[in-house]
Amino acid sequence: AQSVTQLDSQVPVFEEAPVELRCNYSSSVSVYLFWYVQYPNQGLQLLLKYLSGSTLVKGINGFEAEFNKSQTSFHLRKPSVHISDTAEYFCAVSEYTGNQFYFGTGTSLTVIP
Amino acid sequence: NAGVTQTPKFRVLKTGQSMTLLCAQDMNHEYMYWYRQDPGMGLRLIHYSVGEGTTAKGEVPDGYNVSRLKKQNFLLGLESAAPSQTSVYFCASSPLDSSSYNSPLHFGNGTRLTVT
Numbered sequence: 001a002q003s004v005t006q007l008d009s010q011v012p013v014f015e016e017a018p019v020e021l022r023c024n025y026s027s028s029v030s031v032y033l034f035w036y037v038q039y040p041n042q043g044l045q046l047l048l049k050y051l052s053g054s055t056l057v058k059g060i061n062g063f064e065a066e067f068n069k070s071q072t073s074f075h076l077r078k079p080s081v082h083i084s085d086t087a088e089y090f091c092a093v094s095e096y097t098g099n100q101f102y103f104g105t106g107t108s109l110t111v112i113p
Numbered sequence: 114n115a116g117v118t119q120t121p122k123f124r125v126l127k128t129g130q131s132m133t134l135l136c137a138q139d140m141n142h143e144y145m146y147w148y149r150q151d152p153g154m155g156l157r158l159i160h161y162s163v164g165e166g167t168t169a170k171g172e173v174p175d176g177y178n179v180s181r182l183k184k185q186n187f188l189l190g191l192e193s194a195a196p197s198q199t200s201v202y203f204c205a206s207s208p209l210d211s212s213s214y215n216s217p218l219h220f221g222n223g224t225r226l227t228v229t
Contacts, residue, residue, distance in 0.1 A: 043223055044220045092218075
């Protein structure tokens with residue numbers, strides 16, 4: 001089974017400041033990588049995904065993530081956050097040959113005015 | 114364009130009672146999943162299905178049963194509820210080949226279950 005580690009459970013950041021949410025995974029096989037966002041009392045929505053090709057992936061709402069195979073990481077970044085970015089963010093992994101998704105424990109991003 | 118619909122949205126049970134959570138999707142997806150979300154533990158897979166008539170255990174299947182009699186529906190049952198099953202339950206679906214679509218997992222809005 002896959003293991004997904006989100007190193008920070010809570011990240012407070014001031015409005016318009018940059019942010020990085022960290023994600024590492026353990027895998028000996030090729031994987032797909034995803035970031036999902038969850039707003040209060042809602043289900044998860046896809047932010048971005050890495051399937052193959054360029055290691056820098058751009059998603060919705062100005063977020064981007066970089067896949068680093070040697071470090072088995074997929075960190076999420078945004079150069080300037082807004083109040084509306086306050087939410088829970090989940091990193092997830094699925095194997096090429098499987099049909100299960102493995103989620104990290106989540107990072108709660110709080111944007112401070 | 115409903116996507117994934119979960120019913121009910123909220124439920125309170127007493128220990129030992131039973132209930133069924135319903136998940137319905139209208140996207141003709143092959144795969145369906147049930148997750149539970151607990152503080153500090155993220156999402157954990159309970160059971161999943163790779164097609165009509167099939168089910169499989171996930172990471173935390175004990176105390177739950179599932180059925181997929183129709184492709185669009187995936188039911189999660191609790192036969193004898195316990196306080197440890199207090200959680201938020203999410204259903205999700207995905208197409209057969211997740212690499213061909215923009216959104217591999219489509220989630221419902223969750224069911225908040227409290228067992229007293």
